[in-house]
Amino acid sequence: MQEPIISIQKLHKSYGTKTALNHISIEITKGSVYGLIGQNGAGKTSLIRILNQIIDANSGHIIFKGTPMTSEAVKHIGYLPEERGLYKNMTIEEQALYFGQLKGMTKVNALEQLNYWLDRFDIVDWRKKKIQGLSKGMAQKVQFIITVLHQPDLLILDEPFSGFDPINANLIAKEIKTLAKNGTTVIFSSHRMESVAEMCDALCLIHHGNILLEGSIQSIQKKYVQQVFEVTLNNYQENELTLFLNNADYKTNIIQKEEEEIRFEVINNQKETDQLLHDLLKVGKVISYKQHTPSLQDIFIKTIENA
Numbered sequence: 001m002q003e004p005i006i007s008i009q010k011l012h013k014s015y016g017t018k019t020a021l022n023h024i025s026i027e028i029t030k031g032s033v034y035g036l037i038g039q040n041g042a043g044k045t046s047l048i049r050i051l052n053q054i055i056d057a058n059s060g061h062i063i064f065k066g067t068p069m070t071s072e073a074v075k076h077i078g079y080l081p082e083e084r085g086l087y088k089n090m091t092i093e094e095q096a097l098y099f100g101q102l103k104g105m106t107k108v109n110a111l112e113q114l115n116y117w118l119d120r121f122d123i124v125d126w127r128k129k130k131i132q133g134l135s136k137g138m139a140q141k142v143q144f145i146i147t148v149l150h151q152p153d154l155l156i157l158d159e160p161f162s163g164f165d166p167i168n169a170n171l172i173a174k175e176i177k178t179l180a181k182n183g184t185t186v187i188f189s190s191h192r193m194e195s196v197a198e199m200c201d202a203l204c205l206i207h208h209g210n211i212l213l214e215g216s217i218q219s220i221q222k223k224y225v226q227q228v229f230e231v232t233l234n235n236y237q238e239n240e241l242t243l244f245l246n247n248a249d250y251k252t253n254i255i256q257k258e259e260e261e262i263r264f265e266v267i268n269n270q271k272e273t274d275q276l277l278h279d280l281l282k283v284g285k286v287i288s289y290k291q292h293t294p295s296l297q298d299i300f301i302k303t304i305e306n307a
């Protein structure tokens, strides 16, 4: 197994009597896109601020690239906060140089990277534009460029798509994926659960400061795959159908019944899938047979409801 780039160990944060993070532990693999998912107030921002050393945890450890996190190591992080902050009176170039140098870049290197990104987004002629003259979407793009300018090992993006129209959101999503493919680790925080599946390799679901779900998208979906099947049979035998519908091992729900063909849902919590198929074949010819895979959104909502 690959070494984690960041290991969060039993991190605890409270504000007075309010617990924001309850001894949580997470390990994130290098080059992965990791989703931090949770409703408003779950604890995501607190975690991100602790990672960036903006606030302190009450207890716990953060190991980054094999050693305890320090303020010097934060220079290897790129952080896009939800509350975007650019200096309105600066030009894009001045802004990039300012932030780049704060992160330890030389002027030459910062300009080189700025050129690369302006070219990549096809906005080379924006260089001397003042931030105050930019539309919201343009400012978001500039903020993204400034976040990735110093080629951080770890990129932390808080609601990265808020404020973007769908075309620009797509563009940014593509860039995030390319960065990850080239070795950057990305932590992607969002309360919009439906936007996560296609972006992330793994995720955790935080609720009231506790981790309810953690792991790769496949492992989470596999765990929650339900024994619910949608089946279409044709040339079915009425008497065998009655027997099947009355079989206590299955719960059935007829969706459509015609003379030749029947479509129904079967919930099978008792028998092996092979046995279900065997029993269905006695009823008629199996035309289609599909297992229901719940969406991540369904899984998150159910998990939170049951918490």
Ligand SMILES: Nc1ncnc2c1ncn2[C@@H]1O[C@H](COP(=O)(O)OP(=O)(O)OP(=O)(O)O)[C@@H](O)[C@H]1O
Pocket (backbone or CB within 6 Å): 015, 018, 019, 020, 038, 039, 040, 041, 042, 043, 044, 045, 046, 047, 191
């Ligand atoms: N400075 C603070 N003082 C007191 N309570 C706080 C403070 N910051 C956060 N909290 C509380 O801690 C809990 C976690 O908040 P946090 O901002 O980390 O959640 P979040 O998941 O980032 O939410 P959102 O999606 O709304 O940004 C919430 O109950 C919040 O009210």
